[in-house]
Amino acid sequence: MNDLLQLFQPFGVITKLVMLRAKNQALLQMQDVASAINALQFYTNVQPTIRGRNVYVQFSSHQELTTMDQNTQGRGDEPNRILLVTIHHMLYPITVEVLHQVFSPHGFVEKIVTFQKSAGFQALIQYQSRQCAVQARTSLQGRNIYDGCCQLDIQFSNLDELQVNYNNDRSRDFTNPNLPSEQKGRSSQQPAYGDVGMYALEMPNAAAIAAAFGGGLPPGISGTNDRCTVLVSNLNPDKIDEDKLFNLFSLYGNIVRIKLLRNKPDHALVQMGDGFQAELAVHFLKGAMLFGKRMEVNFSKHPNITQGADTHEYMNSNLNRFNRNAAKNYRYCCSPTKMIHLSTLPQDITEEEIVSLVEEHGTIVNTKLFEMNGKKQALVLFETEEEATEALVCKHATSLSGSIVRISFSQLQSIRENQ
DSSP: OHHHHHHHGGGSOEEEEEEEGGGTEEEEEESSHHHHHHHHHHHHHSOOEETTEEOOOOOOSOSSOOOOOOOOOOOSSOOOSEEEEEEESOOSOOOHHHHHHHHGGGSOEEEEEEEEETTEEEEEEEESSHHHHHHHHHHHTTOEEETTEEEEEEEEOOOSOOOOOOOSSSEEETTOTTOOOTTTTOOOOOOOOOSOOOBOOOSOHHHHHHHHTTTSOOTTOOSOOOOOEEEEESOOTTTOOHHHHHHHHTTSSOEEEEEEOTTSTTOEEEEESSHHHHHHHHHHHTTOEETTEEOEEEEOSSSSOOOOTTEEEOTTOTTOGGGSOHHHHHHTOOSOOSEEEEESOOTTOOHHHHHHHHGGGSOEEEEEEEEETTEEEEEEEESSHHHHHHHHHHHTTOEETTEEOEEEEOOOSSOOTTO
């Protein structure tokens, strides 16, 4: 219920909410028609999700809700001992071993088969009894396998028995350990990501977007893109590296991993946290100048970047900006400007130290050091957007007297003395 309220609170006051659990539906009444229209229009462009499942919003034929006791014992689908599991936001590889570790606490798992479909990565999991499958679905639906990703969407399958031919990373019959491995004795290693943990979902992404943009979207942003990986080209190969790209692209969303293409040294792939963040990056960075080159930023044909020796991992980096205050960070998204904003500065910092930190990157027109909520911050105005971009790319996340400096673009046009 709280997840549902979070989706609609940015648009106005919610007066009534009726949950129709037997139908997997809800009726929600806003204080006025304008708020309801704004919410509906917004979620036409941005797909809302609750616990990893898509939610669909439309007007009800009811003009007014009367709240009453609800009998919510009905079940939407027929229980079965075989579960169909879809995994959303799959940022780490999921194997039979991982799934077995997640599902076996709820009963004896006989067989697991995994496969890739248009809906994403899916698995069929067969329990010894229907009761175990029901218990697993109740406990695990909507949970994450790893912190912040790999969400479980679980339905009952209509199959009676799973057919397993091989015991390997993609299928396993736990009742018959003597089945051959399809891979002729070679099994791919599952990377160690620590113990499998269960974590509650954070605020749905769509709700953060709604709160950031006041129920609208920035001009030119559709909100419907689902491609997470961005191809960046026309880079300066002598000056660019993965961390510099991270510093720039992390303004628009969380970064999963980055890969510089060795056979095309002026190209790189950047995998963002989701399709909306990738769309922001493409929209705001297309044609930006960096290190004397005009960057090209487009969606990649690759849905994600395969982890390897030549990829840099940022999934668990505490420098990702959108883990906290996502709505505020979305609100600050813009194309590169001539002005940078520096925060998390040492309390005893001077304007001279700010200048010496960034002056190698271009001509500084003006600076201002100020305090907000008891914390030191600064604005630096450069002569060009390219100089400001270079300063951000090179100096964001550097250490200054023990503080990790955070830099973003400011949308202010000039520095006034009374700011």
